[in-house]
Amino acid sequence: MGDLHFHTSQAEEFDPRVWNTAYLTGIEGIPWHCHHRLQGEQFSIGREIDESGKLNIVWPTTALGNVCLATTSLRLSPKLYNLGVEVARGTVHQLKNQAYEWQRIGLKFPDGFLPLADQALDYLLQGLTAPAQSKQQHTHAQNAIDQSLQASVALCDTFSTQALDSRRATEGRLATLLGARLQPEVSLTSIGDALNSAFNLVSVPVELGRVELSSGKTDFSHFDQQVEWAANVGKRVCVGPLVNFRKGQLPQWMVLLDAEFEKVLEVSCEHAARCVERYRGKTHVWNCAAGLNVPGDMNWSDEEVLRMAVALIETVRRADERSPVLLTIDQPWSEYLRDEPNGISPLHFADALIRADLGLSGLALDLSFGTEPGLSFPRDPIDISRLVDRWAMLGLPLMIHLSCPTHTPQGPQSSSSTAGWKTPAASSTGAPINFVSPELLTRLLLCKPAVHAVIWDNLSDRVPKAGGASGLWGVDGKAKPLLRNMLDLRRTYLH
Template sequence: MRFVADDPNLLSEERLARAYVSGMDESPTFGRTLRSGDQVVVERVEDSSGCFHIPWPIAGAGDWLLGTSSLVERERPYRLEVELARGLLFRVRDQLAGWEQLGLRLSDPVRDGVREATRLFSRAATTQATDPSAASRLANEAIARAADTACLLADLYAEQALDIRMAGGKKLTTLLGVRLGPKAPRGPTAKRIAETFNLAAVSCGWGLCEPIEGTREWEPVDKPLDWARSAGLRVCAGPLLEFDERLMPDWSYLWEGDLETLTSLMLGHVRAAVQRYRGRVQLWHVASKINRERVLSLTDEQRLNVTAAAVRAVRQLDPNTPVVVGVDQPWGEYRAKRPAELSPLDYADALERADLGVAGFDLQLDIGYRPDGSELRNPLALSRLVDLWNLRLESPLMLSLAFPASAEEDPQADPRLSVVAAGDKPDLLTPERQAEWASRRLPMLLAKNAVQVALWSELTDHGAHRLPNAGLWDARKQERPIVGKLNELRKRLLA
């Protein structure tokens, strides 16, 4: 596929490195995107049609990952702005039609937005041959209007779906949680957490609990877990196994390549944790990032087998407490940069078919980060993702969420991760923007029956943490506006 754009500055190497082609299911296919003169060229092994996705600036919102509609390969280049407008407008209209069939009542702003975006796109599509620059300008205007309309449509769906679910004054039984650090919260922070959330996730990973082979340290688990129980919060313990090269014990790499020993060591940690904490937790998070490669040289099949054995071990020792398993990058962005046979859904489907008793799956949604996070997208893409997983698996979902409050350097975060949500306008990311994102996206997700747990992944930016600037409290231990928004959601929506 080939594309030309009116503004070549938007086709930076950094943006092209994040671009890919997908099928209609939006699952990426392996390939590369590069500049060749004034054209963007997409090279893939497959020669079938597909949707081209690239981060694109949305006025006032940062970079959204936009996708074209399905395009065939050809020598003549497509005009990128026009095709991105076509793709976004198609997705908005398609989702609108689907929700209308389910009984959604449209508002005038949504109708007007769709009508105006369609008018602008039609003009762009019909002038691209005679006046390419004008077509690109009109297409960008159509993108902006369609993006605004997508947000309004998501808000409208959330409002009406929640009204139905909460008819008669009922409140949702959904759990709203936060991941705690290795120390128990204290003072006003502890009080604020207890009144905002009804679930605490307590890390219990192998690397955290067994930093020295044969010596287990439970204090980083005991303290936050005991505090959560004393505060009346339900407890999710885990992940017990985290398939991340930085979260495995350093000494475990001495056994790299020895599958039998590694499996025995991992299951030893799982059994020790369950025996210690059973009866004190309401949910076991057995394994996370099961679709992450390059960890201890384990193959896809070996990671699945270890995960399945860990689930069986937990179920044997604590048969009454539900277990969940987590995947990273649920849109499968990693498949664009390396040939991978399995999509995130395929991993989950394999465990589901094994009939292990997995109660649900955790989708790790680190929005606006790379390389191991997920791009900021049209909010309707979040809705489609949840619907797709629910349709395929019919299992409850846990969503582990994060969104940055700043694009500034965060020296105490994982240096492998960078913030990309703001594009080339870092001032767009502020604590207020983080709060707005959470307050508008969470109701849409909570409105879905499939979502049983929504968990914020970072408590604070103070001290060592994984995601840059995603904490509910900043590096100076100051509460960010997002806490107030989550508190309001808890009181308004949740039992």
């Protein structure tokens, strides 16, 4: 077996669930099915093949809270690696590489970036030369991680602003769409004007599980009202996902009766055809499905998953030959594969659909961040930027569904994306710990030419959502600062 062994003197300081997030990846970044164990201060992780690999693990930081970080590629060795030092090495390495790449294309570093980056490297060198397994070694490694993440935020903040300004100078106002996902539970009466000002797109999730409340009985009334409202105010509309295959989202009768694949296929395609017939001419983009590439309630084979995707795409394409047709890819970092030895990777799934030449117009990536099952682990902004660049290589336009914790207007932020976990103390600046700023993430995604739309995936905290309070409006009904940030982004860069 290909096991890697680490020493970690801080094991007792971590939330015990941290160790269950660990997995190994190869050169393609796709996780292997892993086994792991923690014995005292030794953590071991491995898989069935003897190859070098990167360890990925959710790591507590004072800069971004609990965030998934990676080591550099490690060769198999009987010796113990120092876990903190290796995570620090990987974090500093990624920062330095990205800074060099962006500097080559003309990025001007922000004030204070180089001192932060240099200090991170100094801390790493001190950690490498400190006595092995000492408290000083752990402290230096943790400082290197925190300084690197602060530098990463500053770097990505500057890159996104400079990239957007450059694109606006050459292209004028961008045609990129900035949208919000509507929810049947949230009335548009009180928030419609704010939505109309901040966004040029709305997503209407006419999902089979929301429409078919019982077998054979459907109710489109909420969605009809939303589509009608969007048409009246001149918004572009994305309808879908038409069928949501994530756990708990299919009609209950399908799951309770363990419906056969062919029956689910038939009902899903009928619903897709019905939606296209109902909203054709009022919809600018169709999103066929979500949750197909991740484990769901139905336990289908890879072949059945692909058959379902193909059938839904072809159904929508036959009913509407003109409007773009997309399909959502969940957990694009593939974290679920660490527990699924026979799962299908997101990139291979998407590549198979593209090669089939079905008329797929683009891909929707779901970037819902959190540590709950079904979400992508929180990531630093460089990792998010590199993921989008990797998916852009497939050559199709990207639509991003984004969700992460947001601030409340009262000042203290809402629960973090790792709600309920032990978190490190607040940073030395006194700033509360949170994931990356959602405004920064939105700007970073909008600056990418391959990204044609960014959709904020939660309107209100009154509608519970995994990953923490991520609404544009709080439970008190008041708008959060993020809504104003979205409005400013649209007014500055978009139509």
